[in-house]
Amino acid sequence: MKSLYFDGKELLIKEVPIPIQSKDEVLIKVLMAGICKTDLEIVKGYMGFKGILGHEFVGEVVDAQNKSLIGKRVVGEINCPCYRCSFCLRGMSNHCPNRTVLGIYNRDGVFAEYTTLPEKNLHIVPNGVSDEIAVFTEPVAAGYRILEQVQFNSNDFVVVLGDGRMGQIISQIINPYVRKLVCVGKHSQKMFLLNIYGIDTCLLDYWKDKNVDVVIDVTGNPTAQSFALNMLRPQGTLVIKSTTEQSNSINLSKLVVDEIKIVGSRCGPFEPALKALAEKKVEVEYMISHKFAFEDIINAFEVAQNKDCLKVLIDFRNNKG
């Protein structure tokens, strides 16, 4: 099969054998996949990953021990834990030290005709959810993780810092739970799209308020966190979603003096994400700026680097193989 392989230096299209799944794993034919900011960071050196990239996908099960799964359209959670260590036994399997992570850590990803995942990781996609929408399940789930971690109050004033795809998803998820939410970013073109769905936006240069209850940083920019801290009221909460290959420097005494709480936030629950997508509580289709065939995936990566670009999808459905 054809795959997009990262050799630690550059991306190349490489012919590789179709993966052989172990007994609790399922073989999946990839239908559609999304390029994520994390993929762009990996290409810059984040995680030191080598192998087949990609973790956002929807696919069709072609082989599984559980025969009832064959032919089903699925999305998959990306962390593959051991289920035996002390973290797994305490219900923290996303933090299993023995885990592999799809297309990110020690496990080949989904920019290929076929991929494999444990059966436990899969969720069946409801019929009303198109492939284009289902591909967003993983990032929407990452947005729902914030609701598991932060107790929002109906009086809260929240800023989502960053107007990219994750900023837009998170703004839609959190907005119904709080008094006021503003997405703050640098790109009026991108923020205009969010206004259509009833979310307030503001250009970063015009932002003045320093009394925000919760700031959610999704800029992907390591210098943004000190800016985010200055937006917060004393005893406010900073949620950090950005992961970058660069390290960040924030002034920790500001945290002490203002008694700020910092919450790191990563992967989230798939079921509420799929439900929100099916019920259109979170709109995502408008974010698709480009769709490429797999043959053009290197070009797709170039386009995805563009700051005005929200989401680039790779369509495997017309693949001639």
Ligand SMILES: [Zn+2]
């Ligand atoms: Zn991602």
Ligand SMILES: [Zn+2]
């Ligand atoms: Zn474990």
